[in-house]
Amino acid sequence: MEPGTAVRRTIAIKPLDLAGARVVVRAALPLFLLVLWYVLSLGWPRSPRFATPVGVLQAFIELWAKGSLQTGALVSIERILTAFVLATVLGGSVGLLMGYWSALDGWLGPLVHTLRSIAPYAWIPLVILWLGIGDAAVISIVAYAAFFPMTVNAITGARNIDRNLIDVARVLGASRLTLFGRVFFPAALPSLLVGARLAMGSAWIAVVAAELASGSRATQSASGGLGQMMYIFYAYSINLNYIVACIITVGVLALLSDRLLGALYRRLTPWARGT
Amino acid sequence: MISAQGITRSIFFTYLRTMALVVVIWWAASAWLARPYLLPAPERVAAAALKLLTTGKVTAAVAVSGQRLLLSYLLAAGIGIPLGVGMGLSRWVADVFDWLVEMIRPISGIAWIPVLLVVFGISNALPMAIIFYAAVFPFVLNSASGVRHVDPRLTSAAKVLGAKRWRILLTVILPGAVPDIMTGARVAASNSWMALIVAELIGAPNGLGFSVGYAQELGNATLVLAWIVYIGVCGYVLDTTLHWLQGRLTPWRVGLKVGE
Numbered sequence: 001m002e003p004g005t006a007v008r009r010t011i012a013i014k015p016l017d018l019a020g021a022r023v024v025v026r027a028a029l030p031l032f033l034l035v036l037w038y039v040l041s042l043g044w045p046r047s048p049r050f051a052t053p054v055g056v057l058q059a060f061i062e063l064w065a066k067g068s069l070q071t072g073a074l075v076s077i078e079r080i081l082t083a084f085v086l087a088t089v090l091g092g093s094v095g096l097l098m099g100y101w102s103a104l105d106g107w108l109g110p111l112v113h114t115l116r117s118i119a120p121y122a123w124i125p126l127v128i129l130w131l132g133i134g135d136a137a138v139i140s141i142v143a144y145a146a147f148f149p150m151t152v153n154a155i156t157g158a159r160n161i162d163r164n165l166i167d168v169a170r171v172l173g174a175s176r177l178t179l180f181g182r183v184f185f186p187a188a189l190p191s192l193l194v195g196a197r198l199a200m201g202s203a204w205i206a207v208v209a210a211e212l213a214s215g216s217r218a219t220q221s222a223s224g225g226l227g228q229m230m231y232i233f234y235a236y237s238i239n240l241n242y243i244v245a246c247i248i249t250v251g252v253l254a255l256l257s258d259r260l261l262g263a264l265y266r267r268l269t270p271w272a273r274g275t
Numbered sequence: 276m277i278s279a280q281g282i283t284r285s286i287f288f289t290y291l292r293t294m295a296l297v298v299v300i301w302w303a304a305s306a307w308l309a310r311p312y313l314l315p316a317p318e319r320v321a322a323a324a325l326k327l328l329t330t331g332k333v334t335a336a337v338a339v340s341g342q343r344l345l346l347s348y349l350l351a352a353g354i355g356i357p358l359g360v361g362m363g364l365s366r367w368v369a370d371v372f373d374w375l376v377e378m379i380r381p382i383s384g385i386a387w388i389p390v391l392l393v394v395f396g397i398s399n400a401l402p403m404a405i406i407f408y409a410a411v412f413p414f415v416l417n418s419a420s421g422v423r424h425v426d427p428r429l430t431s432a433a434k435v436l437g438a439k440r441w442r443i444l445l446t447v448i449l450p451g452a453v454p455d456i457m458t459g460a461r462v463a464a465s466n467s468w469m470a471l472i473v474a475e476l477i478g479a480p481n482g483l484g485f486s487v488g489y490a491q492e493l494g495n496a497t498l499v500l501a502w503i504v505y506i507g508v509c510g511y512v513l514d515t516t517l518h519w520l521q522g523r524l525t526p527w528r529v530g531l532k533v534g535e
Contacts, residue, residue, distance in 0.1 A: 022370055025367070025370040025371060026370050026371070026373055026374045027374060028371065029371050029372065029374070029375050030374050030375050030378060033375070049393060106289050107289075107292070107293055107296070108293070109289070109293075110289055110290040110292075110293040110294065111293050111294075111297060114294070114507065114511070115507075117507055117510035117511040117513075117514055118503060118506055118507035118510055119468055119469045119471075119472040119473075119506060119510055120469065121469060121472045121473045121476065121484075122472050122483075122484070122487055122502070122506040122507070123503065124473075124476060124488075125476070125487050125488050125490065125491030125499050126491070126496065126499045126500065126503065128491055129313065129491055129494065129496050129499065130313060204383065205383040205385055205386075205469075208383065208385050208386045209385045209473045212385070212388060212389065212473070212477055213473065213476055213477055213488075216476075216477050217488075217491070217492070230386075230389040231389060233389065234389040234392045234393055238393060240390065240393050240394075243389045243390055243393065244390065246389075247382055247386050247387070247389075247390065248382075250382065250383075250386050251381040251382035251386070252381075254381045254382075254383075255381040258381070
């Protein structure tokens with residue numbers, strides 16, 4: 001590269017190092033698209049089939065004022081939390097056992113890997129036949145989807161534990177309980193928390209999928225949740241503004257729960273940075 | 276030392292052993308429950324699965340779903356990889372797209388299904404758009420991180436030896452980014468596979484996801500399970516193919532656990 005170009009580049013790039021200028025560059029495209037959407041929407045027919053920025057904002061305020069957004073979100077969050085606890089406790093303990101005890105891995109490993117390649121959502125029709133379209137059906141689909149990231153990471157966590165640590169603790173006379181609580185569990189904790197974070201991500205995707213699918217198969221009774229609200233806005237009122245307001249809500253909640261678990265990870269395992 | 280063939284054989288054996296146990300438990304549970312409309316016996320599901328195969332229904336559904344998956348996946352790679360490489364190479368490009376990507380990414384492809392139901396209706400376009408969306412982000416993010424992780428000493432060496440920018444990109448940076456791009460390709464495949472099933476279940480007139488949903492509407496648990504078996508087989512084949520491709524393209528990474 002010629003020296004001249006290098007100098008020109010430093011001069012061109014330098015002002016951008018200011019935080020403010022970078023923010024402008026970063027915000028430019030989202031803002032441009034928002035303005036473009038708004039300008040285009042001015043020419044659209046006034047119909048709920050067309051989503052406009054103003055329409056989405058109005059829909060959000062309206063749904064919030066009626067309280068249906070909060071109710072729907074609460075139903076989905078409750079289902080996610082139940083399924084998340086089930087999946088992390090079950091997946092975490094099965095995974096740790098499989099990683100520690102290779103005989104169990106020999107038996108369960110093939111089953112875990114086979115079930116993992118079946119998309120969780122392929123089970124939705126069977127679960128609807130078994131459990132209907134209510135809480136139990138949605139929770140089992142969400143728990144199934146969240147189970148595998150948790151289990152796989154727990155297996156990795158247990159396998160990668162430095163065996164010397166366990167041997168040293170044993171030699172020093174640690175009881176089985178101390179060994180598990182003081183050595184084994186803390187050593188596997190970073191992997192467990194990574195698994196829990198991935199499980200939460202899968203859970204948010206799965207809850208929408210399960211509620212949408214059960215909504216699309218509901219004959220009359222509604223089982224609630226944000227996913228089913230979206231389906232109803234499609235099937236009965238055909239209102240795109242309402243649907244987009246729900247989608248944004250789901251996105252924000254998913255992002256918040258991910259950040260929360262990320263913060264927990266940094267807080268609980270400060271030694272495991274950089275993964 | 277155990278031979279590679281011996282390892283393959285023992286993996287195959289443990290697999291068979293577990294599956295045999297599962298079938299036995301399934302068989303016992305269905306006999307004990309004695310409600311074949313909820314949990315049919317394994318042999319009935321096997322018979323239904325065989326019938327789906329001989330009547331050509333499976334090949335038709337796999338062809339439809341496979342075509343959708345392949346087209347959208349390749350489109351996502353064709354757009355996602357160049358964009359990600361651009362973001363990895365230039366801070367300008369990264370700054371321009373960063374916030375947009377981070378704002379849209381938390382919304383899963385599946386959440387867009389109702390929007391596309393309004394826009395496209397139940398159609399071929401719906402699952403294809405959802406698959407594209409689900410696959411594009413892993414490609415973008417992993418390509419960008421792949422380019423950033425290329426050893427700067429390698430690019431400096433190529434520069435010192437007089438290589439032009441394009442040549443450095445093609446012979447140093449892109450090959451160096453392949454391991455991360457392949458990780459992205461596997462994540463993208465698994466995401467788009469799941470998105471395909473849901474999208475077809477809710478908003479497509481045919482394909483694997485539609486078929487399993489249709490069997491449920493008939494109230495036929497045997498048929499539902501038979502389709503689930505085929506969906507499992509396809510998912511397994513998909514992941515194994517990409518795993519194999521990963522090994523072929525980046526043989527130096529074999530043995531490392533990537534992206535699990």
